[in-house]
Amino acid sequence: MKNRVLDTLQLIGGNFILACSVVFLIIPNSVLSGGVAGVAIALAPFLTISVETIMTGIIVITFIMGYLFLGKAFAVKTIASSIMYPIFINGLSLIPHTVRVDPILASIFGGLVAGVGLGLVFRTGASTGGMDIPPLILASKTNVKVSVWIMVVDFFTILLGLSAYGLNDVLIGLLSVYSTTKAINIITTLGGQQAKQVFIISDYVDDILDMILENLDRGATIIDAHGGFTRKQKQIIMTVITTVEYPQLERHVKEVDKDAFLIVSDVTEVHGQGFYKI
Structure with a gap:
């Protein structure tokens, strides 16, 4: 029971922290990054709907993909994040805020905060859904590790914004991906003694x-x-x-x-x- 309560708190807290990073740092500063937020920001110039709506759509589509390709057990573990994350995103978006910082700082700190949220979710053995799912599907069909597919997917996610945002923003976006990866590694091993x-x-x-x-x-x-x-x-x-x-x-x-x-x-x-x- 204690472990279940702790996992639940980490799952909720992780999704909330990830949503805060996206709403208050990544989206306002148009930072190209990995994950659902990065895809949504890259696609936003070509579509007539909001970034938050695009993110919700991607989460739903990838969840269905996970259910079809990875099975019911995976869907059960992921459904909590797939529901909470868009709720947090849309709820926090209603809060008036004008956070504008240097794009490089937004990329680095947005990535770090996102990594903390993702790390907390990963510690529970769950997935955040969204763009975590395609690498899991690819890994299940090949002999390539999930971590390699995540890097590949994030890299191409940032390249999506090359034509609309330019090389400078793509390079800044790579800082976000790197920061996120480092934060995930720290959080997932937090509590152990080096x-x-x-x-x-x-x-x-x-x-x-x-x-x-x-x-x-x-x-x-x-x-x-x-x-x-x-x-x-x-x-x-x-x-x-x-x-x-x-x-x-x-x-x-x-x-x-x-x-x-x-x-x-x-x-x-x-x-x-x-x-x-x-």
């Missing part, structure tokens, strides 16, 4: 392992391997530590074996014993 994953190759495995367990109070995994050149059997230590603990780990490893080989990579999110989840 860390470093370290692979250690050394002839002093036992000494280094004892140091990790006792000095750093961290766990480790031993991986059996063999050298590609020497063909000798080797043991590799794999451990995950917090970012602030890495300098201490490196110093201790070098004290044990100055020739130790360390492979270090950033870990976006870690859960489990010794790491917390907000």
